[in-house]
Amino acid sequence: MSLPYRIPAGSPLDRGWRLARVAAVVVLVLALPYLVATFQLSQITSALILAVAVVGLNLLSGFAGQISLGHAAFFGIGAYTTGVMTVTYDYGAWTSFVVGMLLCFVVGVAVGLPALRVQGMYLALVTLAVGVLLPSLIRRFDDLTGGSSGLFGMELAPPDTAYFAGRAGETVWMYYVTVGALVLSCLVVWNLMNGRMGRAVVALRDNEAAAIVMGVNRAFVRTVVFGISAAIAGLAGSLFAVSAGVLTPESVSLLLTINLLVAMVLGGRASFWGPVFGGLIIYFVPIWTSDLSQGPISGVLFGALVIALVFLMPGGLTGGLTSLVHRVVVVEPRPPVDLNEDPVPDAVPPDRPEGPGEERVPAGHTATG
Amino acid sequence: MTLTKKPLALVVASLSALVLTACGAAPGSDSSSASTDDDAAVSAAEELGMDLADCPAGVTEPLPAEANVGLTLPLTGGPATAFAVLGPGAQAALEEANATAGLDTSFNVIQKDDQFLPDKTLAATQELVQKDQVVAMTAVVGTAGVMAIRDILREDCVPGVSMAAGGVGAIDPEYPEIVQGVVPFTLDARIWVEAVNERYPDGAKIATFIGNTESGKDYGEQIDRWLEETGSASEIVSAETIEAADAASPSSQVTTMRNSGADVLFAAPTGGQCISMLTEMANQGWEPETFLTTNCASSTYFGAAGPAADGVQTVQSFKDINSPRFAGDEGIAAVRDALTEYAPDADVENTTTYSGYFYAETLVEAAKAAAESDLGLSQLGIIYAARHLDFHSPLLIDGVDFTVNGTEDMVPIEAAELNTWSVDDGGFVQGELYDFEGELTE
Numbered sequence: 001m002s003l004p005y006r007i008p009a010g011s012p013l014d015r016g017w018r019l020a021r022v023a024a025v026v027v028l029v030l031a032l033p034y035l036v037a038t039f040q041l042s043q044i045t046s047a048l049i050l051a052v053a054v055v056g057l058n059l060l061s062g063f064a065g066q067i068s069l070g071h072a073a074f075f076g077i078g079a080y081t082t083g084v085m086t087v088t089y090d091y092g093a094w095t096s097f098v099v100g101m102l103l104c105f106v107v108g109v110a111v112g113l114p115a116l117r118v119q120g121m122y123l124a125l126v127t128l129a130v131g132v133l134l135p136s137l138i139r140r141f142d143d144l145t146g147g148s149s150g151l152f153g154m155e156l157a158p159p160d161t162a163y164f165a166g167r168a169g170e171t172v173w174m175y176y177v178t179v180g181a182l183v184l185s186c187l188v189v190w191n192l193m194n195g196r197m198g199r200a201v202v203a204l205r206d207n208e209a210a211a212i213v214m215g216v217n218r219a220f221v222r223t224v225v226f227g228i229s230a231a232i233a234g235l236a237g238s239l240f241a242v243s244a245g246v247l248t249p250e251s252v253s254l255l256l257t258i259n260l261l262v263a264m265v266l267g268g269r270a271s272f273w274g275p276v277f278g279g280l281i282i283y284f285v286p287i288w289t290s291d292l293s294q295g296p297i298s299g300v301l302f303g304a305l306v307i308a309l310v311f312l313m314p315g316g317l318t319g320g321l322t323s324l325v326h327r328v329v330v331v332e333p334r335p336p337v338d339l340n341e342d343p344v345p346d347a348v349p350p351d352r353p354e355g356p357g358e359e360r361v362p363a364g365h366t367a368t369g
Numbered sequence: 370m371t372l373t374k375k376p377l378a379l380v381v382a383s384l385s386a387l388v389l390t391a392c393g394a395a396p397g398s399d400s401s402s403a404s405t406d407d408d409a410a411v412s413a414a415e416e417l418g419m420d421l422a423d424c425p426a427g428v429t430e431p432l433p434a435e436a437n438v439g440l441t442l443p444l445t446g447g448p449a450t451a452f453a454v455l456g457p458g459a460q461a462a463l464e465e466a467n468a469t470a471g472l473d474t475s476f477n478v479i480q481k482d483d484q485f486l487p488d489k490t491l492a493a494t495q496e497l498v499q500k501d502q503v504v505a506m507t508a509v510v511g512t513a514g515v516m517a518i519r520d521i522l523r524e525d526c527v528p529g530v531s532m533a534a535g536g537v538g539a540i541d542p543e544y545p546e547i548v549q550g551v552v553p554f555t556l557d558a559r560i561w562v563e564a565v566n567e568r569y570p571d572g573a574k575i576a577t578f579i580g581n582t583e584s585g586k587d588y589g590e591q592i593d594r595w596l597e598e599t600g601s602a603s604e605i606v607s608a609e610t611i612e613a614a615d616a617a618s619p620s621s622q623v624t625t626m627r628n629s630g631a632d633v634l635f636a637a638p639t640g641g642q643c644i645s646m647l648t649e650m651a652n653q654g655w656e657p658e659t660f661l662t663t664n665c666a667s668s669t670y671f672g673a674a675g676p677a678a679d680g681v682q683t684v685q686s687f688k689d690i691n692s693p694r695f696a697g698d699e700g701i702a703a704v705r706d707a708l709t710e711y712a713p714d715a716d717v718e719n720t721t722t723y724s725g726y727f728y729a730e731t732l733v734e735a736a737k738a739a740a741e742s743d744l745g746l747s748q749l750g751i752i753y754a755a756r757h758l759d760f761h762s763p764l765l766i767d768g769v770d771f772t773v774n775g776t777e778d779m780v781p782i783e784a785a786e787l788n789t790w791s792v793d794d795g796g797f798v799q800g801e802l803y804d805f806e807g808e809l810t811e
Contacts, residue, residue: 244488
């Protein structure tokens with residue numbers, strides 16, 4: 001058998017291949033708590049929380065092509081909403097998650113309004129201002145936020161079962177909640193990008209003038225995408241608050257935005273697996289470099305690794321892995337139907353963009369992504 | 370992400386699998402807890418408000434022949450410049466103890482980068498406790514970082530001896546495992562207020578210039594506390610703040626304070642802001658009686674400010690290694706020799722290196738005391754000994770001791786000199802020693 005092995009798209013083998021990959025992910029997710037120590041599961045959870053934030057950023061900057069330097073602010077708004085609501089006002093954590101997401105959506109839409117008029121670096125500067133503003137506001141309203149001293153005591157109480165008892169159980173609970181949030185975020189983005197909205201997002205990104213001429217509502221699409229992206233980042237922030245149990249302004253500083261951007265690029269922008277890989281990279285690589293070389297040199301190692309990854313895998317880790325998989329297995333698309341040979345009039349209405357069962361892959365989406 | 374056409378079915382399947390697995394105890398959980406008939410251990414735990422049943426098994430057992438001690442400190446990021454040298458200092462003290470203290474346990478230092486972020490401190494400490502099985506932590510930097518990890522230390526009954534955190538969050542009776550290792554901000558504030566009360570019996574107008582940080586918040590609260598508790602006739606007429614990351618000269622704040630007519634300045638900015646504040650005051654010709662935070666109490670900061678620092682007072686409990694007053698000091702020389710021998714990479718000209726040595730030295734003193742006690746050299750022994758430690762480090766000024774007594778006296782360093790910087794002398798001029806031993810615990 002010569003490689004790569006070719007599978008026709010839509011064939012039972014293709015469906016089996018897809019199902020096998022999904023099953024492998026589900027098994028891995030369920031097995032992880034049994035395979036790693038508690039502290040490692042806690043680290044993985046922290047990395048996945050970052051991944052959730054990167055999913056949000058990826059929607060805006062990866063798919064929609066709008067640079068945001070303020071996503072740490074949305075992360076922070078979600079985090080502090082949960083912190084203030086649960087610690088200061090004694091609300092439930094789940095309620096605070098919803099309120100945090102709604103608040104982030106509203107702020108995201110408000111910040112997205114300038115995106116209707118400015119693009120590129122100018123939009124980046126607008127969002128940068130939001131990112132810089134939040135830590136100062138947190139310090140200023142220290143009666144509410146704990147200021148620089150920090151806000152402590154946030155938690156997401158697990159169900160009252162033996163499985164989630166004790167610190168190990170709480171860690172497992174937080175892990176599953178985070179995985180659930182990540183899946184939910186990915187599904188939202190997936191559904192968004194595979195529908196009318198997704199086509200509008202891609203059209204606006206690739207040729208704004210043409211998209212508007214074709215009837216795309218630029219104001220609606222841009223602001224809603226900004227809002228959803230911010231809400232997902234806010235969800236990540238809420239998860240961070242209950243996972244870490246401590247919040248300080250430094251936790252949501254501009255450095256976090258930079259980390260999220262780096263994670264998006266290293267993972268693979270405009271891909272669906274990219275944020276997951278990116279979150280893991282940005283969390284674990286500094287830990288590993290720090291273990292390899294204690295002292296300031298670990299920062300240099302991390303920087304060198306980032307540069308190497310960018311050059312060796314320009315499509316991010318997702319792109320690199322996709323290339324590797326394609327050396328073994330390639331799913332070949334169905335050949336187009338020759339209408340002259342087998343005309344089927346009225347089989348597909350002319351105004352219908354795709355047939356049932358067919359999925360339109362958004363621009364930038366990789367075969368395995 | 371490749372999903373099937375029915376993602377909901379997958380989610381349901383996953384949750385079902387989770388429910389099926391959720392029948393036993395959590396993976397990774399360890400239900401074994403300490404149980405002992407040792408009266409000394411039970412009584413020691415009770416005295417500190419600890420319940421041994423909540424501690425893991427082994428907390429009362431003697432430490433192994435080799436044991437790990439954990440440090441979390443910023444090794445990357447901005448604060449690394451100031452704090453990364455703590456590691457070699459701590460390593461030198463523990464290596465020296467291994468060679469000379471005659472303990473049955475040899476200590477190995479493991480340090481983790483926390484980037485000065487409390488959530489990273491938490492993650493690093495979890496790894497140190499669970500993976501590296503550290504028997505104790507020391508020199509964790511920052512009150513917020515210490516507060517982030519104290520629940521883990523309490524749950525695993527791991528002593529956190531001599532933490533580099535000056536805030537009141539590090540002296541909480543609810544957490545007897547944690548012992549502070551720096552000059553507390555409340556001592557700074559108390560001495561400032563006492564000095565003003567002595568010199569201005571009819572009251573003075575005070576301006577405060579405080580960093581918008583965790584320590585700054587403590588300073589503000591403690592200044593108010595001592596003005597009230599000492600019945601001071603003085604009043605705060607101007608309260609200015611500065612962001613920790615603000616590198617610009619604080620000209621507007623100094624102008625506001627000058628215009629308030631204040632006679633006295635209590636200043637607790639952060640790091641290099643000590644220098645820029647003094648320089649700005651000199652530029653504006655404002656010369657109040659100035660008290661500067663103990664965080665800047667070294668010739669590094671005062672020398673850099675030049676003539677602007679002349680006459681400025683600061684609280685000092687530790688010897689300034691670069692001051693002419695301690696040029697021939699035997700204690701500093703001994704520590705420098707230890708640093709050179711046991712941590713060849715240590716920067717022996719940096720004051721912070723000596724701080725790292727002091728933090729670990731305190732842990733060693735607690736270990737020695739534990740080894741000689743009925744509890745022996747165990748984790749509980751170290752916790753109890755550290756909570757009852759009374760020793761004089763060669764790095765502390767004469768008249769200043771490290772003294773704590775259970776949960777009644779939680780503040781270890783409660784005495785200090787109020788010294789004045791002299792440009793002519795090229796160092797600090799020895800001032801009055803204030804001793805509030807046993808008085809600062811709230």
